[in-house]
Structures are given as structure tokens and as C-alpha cells.
Amino acid sequence: MLLVDDDPTVAEVASSYLRATGFVVEEASDGFAALEAAERIAPDLIVLDRMLPGIDGLEVFRRLRERTSTPVILLTALGSEDDRIAGLEAGADDYLSKPFSTRELVLRVQSVLRRSIGEFTPESVLEYGEFRLDPSAHVATRGGVELTLTAREFDLFEFLLKHPNQVFSREELLRTVWGWTYGDLSTVTVHVRRLREKIERDPRSPVLLTTVWGVGYRFTMDGAADAVV
Amino acid sequence: MLLVDDDPTVAEVASSYLRATGFVVEEASDGFAALEAAERIAPDLIVLDRMLPGIDGLEVFRRLRERTSTPVILLTALGSEDDRIAGLEAGADDYLSKPFSTRELVLRVQSVLRRSIGEFTPESVLEYGEFRLDPSAHVATRGGVELTLTAREFDLFEFLLKHPNQVFSREELLRTVWGWTYGDLSTVTVHVRRLREKIERDPRSPVLLTTVWGVGYRFTMDGAADAVV
DNA sequence: CGCAGGTCTTACGGAACGCGAACGATTCAC
DNA sequence: GTGAATCGTTCGCGTTCCGTAAGACCTGCG
Incomplete structure (x- = not known):
């Protein structure tokens, strides 16, 4: 799984929790690194912040979509319904607004993976x-x-x-x-x-x-x- | 596969995603083109928007059904008008309301195809x-x-x-x-x-x-x- | 021993939630 | 066309849960 967020605090908390859940997490802090990492490791899921330095998150998302069908969960600072619709229309698989609890994130991640891959998620019991x-x-x-x-x-x-x-x-x-x-x-x-x-x-x-x-x-x-x- | 939608954005995003997933996608932007293309390429699946210029999506659907049993996934704009989703349940193989995530679409496509192929395996009980x-x-x-x-x-x-x-x-x-x-x-x-x-x-x-x-x-x-x- | 800051306990009001019933709208069968 | 059936929605009600406040208690330290 690839986690893209420029805020070190968010990245650290989220990734540590996802790892504790059993996921293998790679991190990237900006758009270029994200695209590079996506190419390199071919993750089964990408958690992507909408607000990024350099390339905007949405732009990163579009470029990702051009070459891959990897599921993407979009993170955004303010949780307006409009953003959600925009994100879904752009083709994001799910959407989460900051600040979010780690539980919420893990739930969404599992939900998306369950839908795309099937039953299997690392966290069973x-x-x-x-x-x-x-x-x-x-x-x-x-x-x-x-x-x-x-x-x-x-x-x-x-x-x-x-x-x-x-x-x-x-x-x-x-x-x-x-x-x-x-x-x-x-x-x-x-x-x-x-x-x-x-x-x-x-x-x-x-x-x-x-x-x-x-x-x-x-x-x-x-x-x-x-x-x- | 045939994708019918008059909105260029939706068509572009969806089709590129479906192609990235491995499908061969033909596009049509109105009812006539859809019927013509369906005749010409005999797709194994048709994704059809309900709202179309010229002939309505529903009408296209009916005419398709007259001559072929190709599975159809119907796209509907929820809340825009009196949607007759309930009535369509009998006819369409699946339906999806806009806005939808592209992954959701792919999942439905795969599901429908799986169903149409394995239709005669009685162990679906x-x-x-x-x-x-x-x-x-x-x-x-x-x-x-x-x-x-x-x-x-x-x-x-x-x-x-x-x-x-x-x-x-x-x-x-x-x-x-x-x-x-x-x-x-x-x-x-x-x-x-x-x-x-x-x-x-x-x-x-x-x-x-x-x-x-x-x-x-x-x-x-x-x-x-x-x-x- | 007494003080100060941290922690525990209890209680309470509000908010969120789920449930039940009922109402139009729509569809289908006849 | 009429009536039955289904579906999505709405509203009121009771319950549950959550966050906060306030006081008692405890711990560490001078």
C-alpha cells in the first residue's frame, strides 16, 4: 500500500497504525515521489492526500489513472460534500476528510480492498x-x-x-x-x-x-x- | 465492450479506467451510434447511460433487447428526475447511479460478465x-x-x-x-x-x-x- | 505534613441513533 | 381502471451513548 501525505504527523500516525493492522506501507510526501513510487512498487491500494506541495493531489490522481487501475482513497482537509462528489466523479474509490480517526481509515481501506480484491484483508482476528x-x-x-x-x-x-x-x-x-x-x-x-x-x-x-x-x-x-x- | 454516454468527461474517465483494467472499449455518444455500434461489433457487454440526446437510453435499451440478449449495465442520474429503477430491475442486468466511482463500475462489469458466463452452473445456490x-x-x-x-x-x-x-x-x-x-x-x-x-x-x-x-x-x-x- | 498537579469517579444534559408506524408514489396484475 | 404490492421517505418516540463538568481522591515533592 502507498500512503501519500506531506504532513509528517499524519503520515506517521496513519502508517504506523496501518502497519500494526498488517499492511505493508510505503510512504511518499509529494506528488512526484508518489508517481515514482506507484510505478516502482505497484501497490494494491493508494491513500492520497488531496493537498500536496508541487503537483496537486487530484492531478496526481489523474496521472495515476492513465496507466493503472489501482484503487485510490482520497484524503482532504475539509469535509464538504462537494469535494466528495468531485472526488467520486473523478473516479476515487472512497473519500475521507481530515481529521479522521485511524479506525475510520482502516475501515475504508478494508472496505475498498474487500471490494476490489475479494474477501481477504490482513486483519482477521x-x-x-x-x-x-x-x-x-x-x-x-x-x-x-x-x-x-x-x-x-x-x-x-x-x-x-x-x-x-x-x-x-x-x-x-x-x-x-x-x-x-x-x-x-x-x-x-x-x-x-x-x-x-x-x-x-x-x-x-x-x-x-x-x-x-x-x-x-x-x-x-x-x-x-x-x-x- | 460498448460504453454509451454523452458526457465526454464521464466517457473518457470511465473508458480509460476500463481499458487500464484490460477491457477493449468502444464508445458511443448517442442512441443511434449506440445501436449501430452494438450491431457492428456485437459486444459482450454494454454500459448504457439512461440520459441520452436523441433517443432516450431506455428506448435504446428496449431496442437492444429486441434483437440480442447482451448484458446491459444502466447508468442513472439519481434524483434528477423520476427514475424508474425499480421497473428496470427486471430488464437491466445491473444499474449504477451517478456519480459513481470508476472502480465500482469495473466491479459491476466484472460481476455481470462472470454471471453471464457462469450462468448455467447450478451451484450458485x-x-x-x-x-x-x-x-x-x-x-x-x-x-x-x-x-x-x-x-x-x-x-x-x-x-x-x-x-x-x-x-x-x-x-x-x-x-x-x-x-x-x-x-x-x-x-x-x-x-x-x-x-x-x-x-x-x-x-x-x-x-x-x-x-x-x-x-x-x-x-x-x-x-x-x-x-x- | 501540606500542597499542587494529576487522576478517578460520578452525574447529567444533549446529541445521535435506531425503531416503529404510516404515508404517497409507483408498478404490476387482473 | 382498479386494487394489491412494493418501495422510498418522513416523523415522532424512546433509548443509548458520548463528552464535559465538578468534586473526591491519590501521588510526588518540598
């Missing part, structure tokens, strides 16, 4: 200890017992499971899981609490989803039943 | 648990008992049966089952409700076709007769 999480079915279980998570809780849990033993600040979580660039950090706090309520044996003293004081949160599997994959 | 669904005969049964589904309900059910244990957003269903690029999402809601009315033991508390709050719908077979997978 996520397993970690006694936890099992199936994003496509949106089902989470602990030891076979289903956990009823809300959409946000599911996203948060999914992200943490994909990046275990790693500390994330509230800002980071807000950016990657929520897709916000700013916002009330207590939103994260509360959702972490609610998630704990559902996955921890004793939510009062968390073992899995722990607080790293002054830094953020971390998901770990310390428990005895650590038959990790 | 879909079975899942106690459900049995025969797309070619348009008959659905549950435990041998026939379910009287409408066209839309059948399409929806067919899609869900083909992709069990997977969540689909309303938007996704609208695009894949209805062939719309955008539209009223409550359309999906209502049809899901109607379908539930016919396949669920207790439609009030669905077991098979469940709602995933904030995400979409999912078809699952939890029931006892689960000899699947």
Missing part, C-alpha cells in the same frame, strides 16, 4: 491472551464470553491491543483513536475508566490497563494466563 | 444453516419453507448471507446492495426491519440480523442448527 477481538464482526470476547463494548470502547480497546506494552498519552489517544487534533482530555480518562469496568477483574485496581503517572496509559498482560501469540 | 437461497430462481427458504421476499429484501438477504459474521454500515449496504453512491440511510433501516419481520422468530428481539450500535448491521448464525464454518 486479534488475539491477546484470553482476549479475542474481531474488528470485521465487531465482536470482543474474554475467554469466549462476549464483552458488550460500545463503538468507542471497541476502538480504544482495539488500538491498545494492537500496541501492547506501550504507553500512550491522552493527547496521543485522542488523536489516533478519536481523530481529534484538540479536545478535552478527560474524554479519554472517562473512556478508559469505562473500558476498565468491562475488561478488568477488579476495576478499582486495574491490572491490564494501567495508569503511568504523569505520562498516560498502557495495556499489558502480566497475568499468569499469558498464552500470548 | 447459497446455503447457510437452515436457510437456502437460490439467486437464479429468486427463491429463499428456511427449513424447506418458502419465504416470500420482495426483490430488495432478497438482494439484501443474499448479500448478508454471502458475508456472514461481518458488520456493514448502512452506507456500505446502500452502495453494494442498492448501487447508490449516496442517499437516505433510513432506506436501509426500514428494509432491515422488513427483512427481520420475515426471517426472525421474534422480530422484536433479533437474533440473526442484529444491530451493532453506531456501526451497522450483522448477520450471524448463533442458533442450534449451526453446522457451518
Whole structure:
């Protein structure tokens, strides 16, 4: 997969998450590099920012279309419906407006790939200890017992499971899981609490989803039943 | 393949994309040229715009049907006027509403061709648990008992049966089952409700076709007769 | 021990969402 | 032409979820 975005932050967050999902991601930061890379690696999918230095994203898109039929997801700064229509008319396969959550991006990517290639997508089921999480079915279980998570809780849990033993600040979580660039950090706090309520044996003293004081949160599997994959 | 559209932009983008995919594409920009070309080159598939100068697309379609059984994909401008999509369902092999992504078009083209070639392979019957669904005969049964589904309900059910244990957003269903690029999402809601009315033991508390709050719908077979997978 | 900043808990209002029912419009069968 | 059937839409209602605010609690440090 080829990811084209001139904003290093967006590129880094998005690509790391896509990689964690199982995709092989190549990056490009401008139009020329994008065209060159598309030629070189022949990706099965291209995520393309509309606003690019040098050649405009749409122009890059047109040139791509001249020689290949690779699916393209278009990213744009402002999410107006007009842009969406324009993008679709130009032939983009899908469309996403910034800022977007990583979940949204992965969903679109999978949807497009599912349509173009078939059933296969790298992310099938996520397993970690006694936890099992199936994003496509949106089902989470602990030891076979289903956990009823809300959409946000599911996203948060999914992200943490994909990046275990790693500390994330509230800002980071807000950016990657929520897709916000700013916002009330207590939103994260509360959702972490609610998630704990559902996955921890004793939510009062968390073992899995722990607080790293002054830094953020971390998901770990310390428990005895650590038959990790 | 014959592509008929009076809009040069659409024709150019679509045809170049189809060619990049590997099809041999002939173009026509009005009804007469379309009929003439259809006669001359005997294409294996025709993509036909509904709105055409001179003879209307529908009229072209009827005349085509008089002398040949070439598969036809109809392009319609949604919302522009009273579209008789429902009535065309019987006649056209598929239809797509503008604006559409070119990839969507390619997918439909491939699907139609696959169908027209493998038309006589009787193993297109879909079975899942106690459900049995025969797309070619348009008959659905549950435990041998026939379910009287409408066209839309059948399409929806067919899609869900083909992709069990997977969540689909309303938007996704609208695009894949209805062939719309955008539209009223409550359309999906209502049809899901109607379908539930016919396949669920207790439609009030669905077991098979469940709602995933904030995400979409999912078809699952939890029931006892689960000899699947 | 007391303070300050960070974290947890609870509660609440608004918004989003899904559901049900019903209504025209249209089509098809007779 | 008439009536039944299908389909897409609309509206009101109840529910669920989410984000924020406010206070209590905890941790680290002087």
C-alpha cells in the first residue's frame, strides 16, 4: 500500500497504525515521489492526500489513472460534500476528510480492498491472551464470553491491543483513536475508566490497563494466563 | 465492450479506467451510434447511460433487447428526475447511479460478465444453516419453507448471507446492495426491519440480523442448527 | 505534613441513533 | 381502471451513548 501525505504527523500516525493492522506501507510526501513510487512498487491500494506541495493531489490522481487501475482513497482537509462528489466523479474509490480517526481509515481501506480484491484483508482476528477481538464482526470476547463494548470502547480497546506494552498519552489517544487534533482530555480518562469496568477483574485496581503517572496509559498482560501469540 | 454516454468527461474517465483494467472499449455518444455500434461489433457487454440526446437510453435499451440478449449495465442520474429503477430491475442486468466511482463500475462489469458466463452452473445456490437461497430462481427458504421476499429484501438477504459474521454500515449496504453512491440511510433501516419481520422468530428481539450500535448491521448464525464454518 | 498537579469517579444534559408506524408514489396484475 | 404490492421517505418516540463538568481522591515533592 502507498500512503501519500506531506504532513509528517499524519503520515506517521496513519502508517504506523496501518502497519500494526498488517499492511505493508510505503510512504511518499509529494506528488512526484508518489508517481515514482506507484510505478516502482505497484501497490494494491493508494491513500492520497488531496493537498500536496508541487503537483496537486487530484492531478496526481489523474496521472495515476492513465496507466493503472489501482484503487485510490482520497484524503482532504475539509469535509464538504462537494469535494466528495468531485472526488467520486473523478473516479476515487472512497473519500475521507481530515481529521479522521485511524479506525475510520482502516475501515475504508478494508472496505475498498474487500471490494476490489475479494474477501481477504490482513486483519482477521486479534488475539491477546484470553482476549479475542474481531474488528470485521465487531465482536470482543474474554475467554469466549462476549464483552458488550460500545463503538468507542471497541476502538480504544482495539488500538491498545494492537500496541501492547506501550504507553500512550491522552493527547496521543485522542488523536489516533478519536481523530481529534484538540479536545478535552478527560474524554479519554472517562473512556478508559469505562473500558476498565468491562475488561478488568477488579476495576478499582486495574491490572491490564494501567495508569503511568504523569505520562498516560498502557495495556499489558502480566497475568499468569499469558498464552500470548 | 460498448460504453454509451454523452458526457465526454464521464466517457473518457470511465473508458480509460476500463481499458487500464484490460477491457477493449468502444464508445458511443448517442442512441443511434449506440445501436449501430452494438450491431457492428456485437459486444459482450454494454454500459448504457439512461440520459441520452436523441433517443432516450431506455428506448435504446428496449431496442437492444429486441434483437440480442447482451448484458446491459444502466447508468442513472439519481434524483434528477423520476427514475424508474425499480421497473428496470427486471430488464437491466445491473444499474449504477451517478456519480459513481470508476472502480465500482469495473466491479459491476466484472460481476455481470462472470454471471453471464457462469450462468448455467447450478451451484450458485447459497446455503447457510437452515436457510437456502437460490439467486437464479429468486427463491429463499428456511427449513424447506418458502419465504416470500420482495426483490430488495432478497438482494439484501443474499448479500448478508454471502458475508456472514461481518458488520456493514448502512452506507456500505446502500452502495453494494442498492448501487447508490449516496442517499437516505433510513432506506436501509426500514428494509432491515422488513427483512427481520420475515426471517426472525421474534422480530422484536433479533437474533440473526442484529444491530451493532453506531456501526451497522450483522448477520450471524448463533442458533442450534449451526453446522457451518 | 501540606500542597499542587494529576487522576478517578460520578452525574447529567444533549446529541445521535435506531425503531416503529404510516404515508404517497409507483408498478404490476387482473 | 382498479386494487394489491412494493418501495422510498418522513416523523415522532424512546433509548443509548458520548463528552464535559465538578468534586473526591491519590501521588510526588518540598
